[in-house]
Amino acid sequence: MKNNPIIPYILIMALGIGVIFFLSLEGIGNQEEIAQSEEEVEVEAADGEAVAKANCIGCHGGDLTGGSGPSLIGVEESHIREVIANGQGMMPGGLVTDPAQVDALVEYIVSLK
Secondary structure, three states: OOOOOOHHHHHHHHHHHHHHHHHHHHHHHOHHHHHHHHHHHHHHHHOHHHHHHHHOHHHHOOOOOOOOOOOOOOOOHHHHHHHHHHEEOOEEOOOOOOHHHHHHHHHHHHHOO
16 A cells, blocks of 8 residues: 555645644733733934834835935924924824824934934
């Protein structure tokens, strides 16, 4: 009697499904830990450059000199705060709401020359 050549493939597939099942259960058990670590990352983001990278570079470019959005170099602090809070043109307001993050972001943008 010859060995069926498909049996190793079936065993590998069954093992793969088992691993996927195990890993999905592992993730379900750690939901609170995962959520807590995400909150810690948000709290630590009071660094202006980090806030800019998370919220601004997509439209204003990596160095904030412009992209699909305008350059932020040389913009007055009061105008930056106004646009962050209320938006302007295509930019929605309220992308950054934490006061410490807003302060850090404004300080970072104003420091760019």
